[in-house]
Amino acid sequence: MQHRYQILRPDWVVTVNSDFEVLQDFSVVVEDNQILSLVSDDEIADLPFYSEAEIFSLPGCALTPGLINSHTHASMSLFRGIADDLPLMEWLSDHIWPAEAKWVSPEFVIDGFKLAAAEMIRSGTTCLNDMYFFPDEVAACAQQIGIRSVVGLIVLDFPSIWAQNADEYLHKALAVHDEIREYSLVSSAFAPHAPYTVSDEPLRQIAMYSNELDVPVHIHVHETAAEVAEAQQKNGLRPLHRLDQLNLLNSNLIAVHMTELDQFEIERIAEVGVNVVHCPESNLKLGSGICPVANLLENGVNLCLGTDGAASNDDLDLFGEMRTAALLAKGSSANASACKVRQVIEMATINAARALGMADRIGSIEPGKCADLIAINLNSLNTQPLYDPVAQIVYAASSRQVSHVWIDGVIQLQDYELCHLDSQEIIARARSWGQKIKNRS
């Protein structure tokens, strides 16, 4: 078979390898869907396939691994801005859950996912860890669009449009898991919604399946102090302690939010390798609490970043999330040296790959990995002058400076334009949903 070569020629390659090397005057060579090599500019013309390769000249650009959104509800982008300035439980009970009960359907999920995927690709995200209804529809849509995704196999105790009870949710979870095995870009994770919405028996089964199949478990945990207090009153246990008893605290667990943690819990999750997803903007906006990022980093916890759904953020922009994470960690710990630029870039790339069990395939620019890559053009008023490209990416750049995106070797954004998605059509459908929902809710 004939190979296809692309040669990417940025000013800097931010490898996010284990030494966090930032290379100048290097090109990244992509063979088919994989990174073949990093070659110094002096030697690039000597490559045997140089004349047939497609060359991308990226002056002023930093090339980084594609960003990974470790927690989102992509299809909820259609609810973006539906209710603001409200606390979590009021926002959920009075606005989000009723709107979901009324509007969520396969059509809604697909249109919402496309809006989210377009926004994410446009802003440099190449992989998402999703949790929502109709994961089968989401998986098919993601594969078709070409955005790398882990779909959450949602499990709840109570009925929804997707299933009637925990048994049915679990049954469908396993069916979807099997159904999408052959997809090249999509895999799955068990997604019990939260300790307060899923009872012991389904959680125990999920722990067993997760262990047998080596599939991650994606769950909201310790999102607010109230959640922890109510659980203690109800079960006599903090939710993390209960999950520990149910055999869920291990390196397959992707624990989202985690604003309420005592020192014992932090040491315990570090010890067993639980992955934590920090969603700073959603946590701030809902007044949920602040994840102790500085402490978690000091204890060596594998920390990732998520936007959460657009309804509580209200964008799906990991550049904003990186910046907010870095600033908030410093501000909330009164330590300006906490959460340095390298750490926050790792949270949005290699740490996330590790949490998803994909560190051998994505999360850094290294030979043999999939070509999930983004170019960030730093030739902008707000990123000049430039003393350090990595600091500039975290503290000054806008996601609008992402000029090119490749996922699995396929170019998805070129010169700031989506290559395979029709923005105008996606926006028109989103607007039509917005009008329907606004008029009738």
Add this chain to the structure above:
Amino acid sequence: MQHRYQILRPDWVVTVNSDFEVLQDFSVVVEDNQILSLVSDDEIADLPFYSEAEIFSLPGCALTPGLINSHTHASMSLFRGIADDLPLMEWLSDHIWPAEAKWVSPEFVIDGFKLAAAEMIRSGTTCLNDMYFFPDEVAACAQQIGIRSVVGLIVLDFPSIWAQNADEYLHKALAVHDEIREYSLVSSAFAPHAPYTVSDEPLRQIAMYSNELDVPVHIHVHETAAEVAEAQQKNGLRPLHRLDQLNLLNSNLIAVHMTELDQFEIERIAEVGVNVVHCPESNLKLGSGICPVANLLENGVNLCLGTDGAASNDDLDLFGEMRTAALLAKGSSANASACKVRQVIEMATINAARALGMADRIGSIEPGKCADLIAINLNSLNTQPLYDPVAQIVYAASSRQVSHVWIDGVIQLQDYELCHLDSQEIIARARSWGQKIKNRS
């Protein structure tokens, strides 16, 4: 004299008047440099000068007052990213002050100001409250560029390239104040750097001049807990108490940062009308503390927003600052209803106008005010669907969606392009400074 008319036709006019009216199907009519009227779309063609007016069709756009950056050191944009992940005093003493001693000159100040002005106009800022060396140069440059500015008449106890001692600073302050009286777009404020860098006698004189001339006093106050503790040890007084004794606590005071405030102080500044400038991103980045925004708003304090200098932010983007302010107020007070979208828009517009003594001229879209206006295009993936344009501006929009900017009736940004500033030339000069500073510092 022949008048010049412009008619701006957005989808929404976010007036920021006292009722915070958001008008649909209205046009804003600009006569010369002023807002003449707001006219419903049905009646617009009946205006006598309609045929000679320049019409700006702005579909999908919200028109808002130009944003006001209430605290910045514009020229420091040339130090953007020079040192990161360091606490305030180390950052200042080991990096910023030595770099300033080595590099600051009239040429530096002008090139830095132009970079900042271009970035600010590009991101919807039409007025800035600046504090830096060579305010005479800054004033002339701002007037020439056409960006509304209040230049800070810097005062320090110690020598700098601008002056040798407090007497000379004060002398130069008054000279610059007189020199720029005739400028249409630029005015001045006394700018004693901070309580810990300016002694009682010059502060007393500034209080007197400020009162006589009705000129604002722009000062960093209570930026960190350490500043307050050291002052208590040195003077036996908290800095705000000392400023009160020196007759500085009144509605001419623009007190920047204010992260450390007790309830007595909050009530006192509310009572006497002190204006507070919140710089959330700079405070977070330097680990300085968190301004108690929710409490200040509850107490009716006039609260404004600043980016601070680009060296500690690292951008000059008030969209980011509005969003961070809204999120941080909720997160730090554990109250998702704190700092609502209306309040944060007011902080970046009318409240700032009030602090600068310009509420009769700028800060809202009302007949008779100067035409400082921005159009924000909400037809973007990340701002769809659209349930509420104001919430979308605060929580979802990027400053890159600012399509048009007028300052004093002059169009400064049209279809995302700067009209009168040469970005490429400004970036080239910034890059040249960056290389010089990087190689020799």
